[in-house]
Amino acid sequence: MNFSKNRTFEVYIQNIMLTQATVVISTKNRKSELYNAIISCYKQTVDLEVVVIDDGSIDGTSEMVYKEFPEAVLYRSQESKGLIFQRNFGARLSKGRILFSIDDDAVFQSPYTVEQTLQEFTDPQIGAIAIPYIDVLKDARIQQISPDINSIYVTSSFRGTAYAVRRELFLNLSGYREFYFHQGEEEDFCIRLLNQKYFVKLGLADPIHHFESPNRDTYRMDVYGPRNLVLFSWYNVPMPYLYFHLIVTSTKAILYGIKIGHPWRKILGVLYGYKSYFSPGFKREPVHKSTYNCFRYLKKQQLVTLDEAKKLLSP
Numbered sequence: 395m396n397f398s399k400n401r402t403f404e405v406y407i408q409n410i411m412l413t414q415a416t417v418v419i420s421t422k423n424r425k426s427e428l429y430n431a432i433i434s435c436y437k438q439t440v441d442l443e444v445v446v447i448d449d450g451s452i453d454g455t456s457e458m459v460y461k462e463f464p465e466a467v468l469y470r471s472q473e474s475k476g477l478i479f480q481r482n483f484g485a486r487l488s489k490g491r492i493l494f495s496i497d498d499d500a501v502f503q504s505p506y507t508v509e510q511t512l513q514e515f516t517d518p519q520i521g522a523i524a525i526p527y528i529d530v531l532k533d534a535r536i537q538q539i540s541p542d543i544n545s546i547y548v549t550s551s552f553r554g555t556a557y558a559v560r561r562e563l564f565l566n567l568s569g570y571r572e573f574y575f576h577q578g579e580e581e582d583f584c585i586r587l588l589n590q591k592y593f594v595k596l597g598l599a600d601p602i603h604h605f606e607s608p609n610r611d612t613y614r615m616d617v618y619g620p621r622n623l624v625l626f627s628w629y630n631v632p633m634p635y636l637y638f639h640l641i642v643t644s645t646k647a648i649l650y651g652i653k654i655g656h657p658w659r660k661i662l663g664v665l666y667g668y669k670s671y672f673s674p675g676f677k678r679e680p681v682h683k684s685t686y687n688c689f690r691y692l693k694k695q696q697l698v699t700l701d702e703a704k705k706l707l708s709p
């Protein structure tokens with residue numbers, strides 16, 4: 395089904411039964427890559443809903459989806475609002491109990507990936523799955539994959555191009571914080587998920603293939619990267635850890651900028667982060683100390699069992 399901008403989505407959602415899974419794809423001016431992504435969705439062994447959010451494309455993306463995939467839910471923004479905003483919108487628009495997200499330059503290489511991932515929500519405290527993936531244009535390494543099929547391993551966060559999350563949880567946490575605009579939204583969401591005692595499981599499914607373009611906006615990455623690391627601290631880090639965390643984060647960002655030859659970009663990003671704290675509507679919502687310590691432990695150790703992680707969050 396296709397929607398115009400005037401369709402009352404909320405009424406539609408309230409009057410339909412939830413399906414098992416929805417794949418949300420936010421896209422902009424990548425018509426051919428998007429075609430491959432959608433094709434891979436409809437080759438999955440389980441019935442699923444596909445939601446495509448066109449973030450103001452001018453290359454005929456919406457027309458292609460409308461013509462080639464009439465069964466997909468399509469929404470086109472007249473103006474670009476950014477990936478984070480559109481992923482939140484897609485989640486509200488969807489009707490799947492489990493939300494899957496892939497980038498428009500990624501594909502489900504295997505027809506079993508969605509089915510395998512759905513079967514991994516075996517514990518009520520598993521809030522999300524970090525689905526294995528390969529950055530095909532970089533190397534053949536399978537990333538965010540569990541080392542053992544007989545144990546449940548959890549991690550600190552997931553990659554935006556390869557994850558599944560309980561839709562109800564995602565919406566209850568208000569999705570991603572749109573103030574980030576670009577980069578860093580996943581870690582922020584996952585620490586808030588952890589604060590509600592839900593974990594991100596390392597997946598076991600057949601890996602997603604991600605064809606990330608080598609031509610990326612390095613200026614935006616260099617500025618928004620450190621900005622959003624500072625924002626993560628302001629938003630989430632509890633006292634008495636906040637100021638030490640800010641100092642370490644800022645220093646590491648600037649030193650890395652010196653290393654790669656872009657120190658002023660990193661400095662600018664750090665300053666933007668500090669400035670954002672005084673922006674209208676900014677509200678600090680620090681997580682519990684046990685959440686913060688557990689999150690840092692997961693990030694440092696990388697391989698932690700679910701039972702061990704649960705103990706770290708115990709009162």
